[in-house]
Amino acid sequence: MYAIFEAKGKQFRAEMDATLRMPTLNAEPGDRVTFDHVLIAQRDDQVIVGQPSLEGAAVAAEVIRHGRDDKIIVYKMKRRKGYRRKQGHRQGFTEVRVLDIDFGTGKSAPAPKAKAAKPAAKAAPTKAAKPKAAKKVEAVEVQPVVESNITDSARELADEAGLDLSTIEGTGKEGRILKSDVQKAIKKRDEA
Numbered sequence: 001m002y003a004i005f006e007a008k009g010k011q012f013r014a015e016m017d018a019t020l021r022m023p024t025l026n027a028e029p030g031d032r033v034t035f036d037h038v039l040i041a042q043r044d045d046q047v048i049v050g051q052p053s054l055e056g057a058a059v060a061a062e063v064i065r066h067g068r069d070d071k072i073i074v075y076k077m078k079r080r081k082g083y084r085r086k087q088g089h090r091q092g093f094t095e096v097r098v099l100d101i102d103f104g105t106g107k108s109a110p111a112p113k114a115k116a117a118k119p120a121a122k123a124a125p126t127k128a129a130k131p132k133a134a135k136k137v138e139a140v141e142v143q144p145v146v147e148s149n150i151t152d153s154a155r156e157l158a159d160e161a162g163l164d165l166s167t168i169e170g171t172g173k174e175g176r177i178l179k180s181d182v183q184k185a186i187k188k189r190d191e192a
Helices: 152-161 179-191
Strands: 002-007 010-015 019-023 032-035 038-043 046-049 058-068 072-078 083-089 092-102
Touching: 002 032, 010 019, 010 092, 152 179
Parallel strands: none
Antiparallel strands: 002 010, 002 038, 019 092, 032 058, 038 046, 058 092, 072 083
């Protein structure tokens, strides 16, 4: 049983009694926080996907502590310019323990509606269009076009010699017919 929720612009996977590190929250240790933007949930071997979120679903967690990650060094330099900058950074985090996962109704919450454009000047009333009958589409076997899988110099040489390109086997990448293939076909024809 798990839920994937979004908080502070990031997504987290919540399982019962799991400890999560997330960007700093405005809550004191011991406070209870609720995350209600649940994207996906899984219970009883059934995955429920929200579009974009699940209605009524929430993840309840308790703030354990606040802290700061390990220091990373940010170093910038431009060669031959005497420009060097060294800066350290420690990202803050809040550690929370998942207490409860509520799956809600298991239905998707509607996405926020976009504002409708203002209607233009009144248009003339239109007749209701009749539904068109669906056309039957027959399966047609597509033959690969040999003409496109040949180099320009090979095509010119084959035209001059009067060779049929479909009889020549290409030795290039992905069976491409090269100039050398056409020359071999001409030589084979002349010998015969």
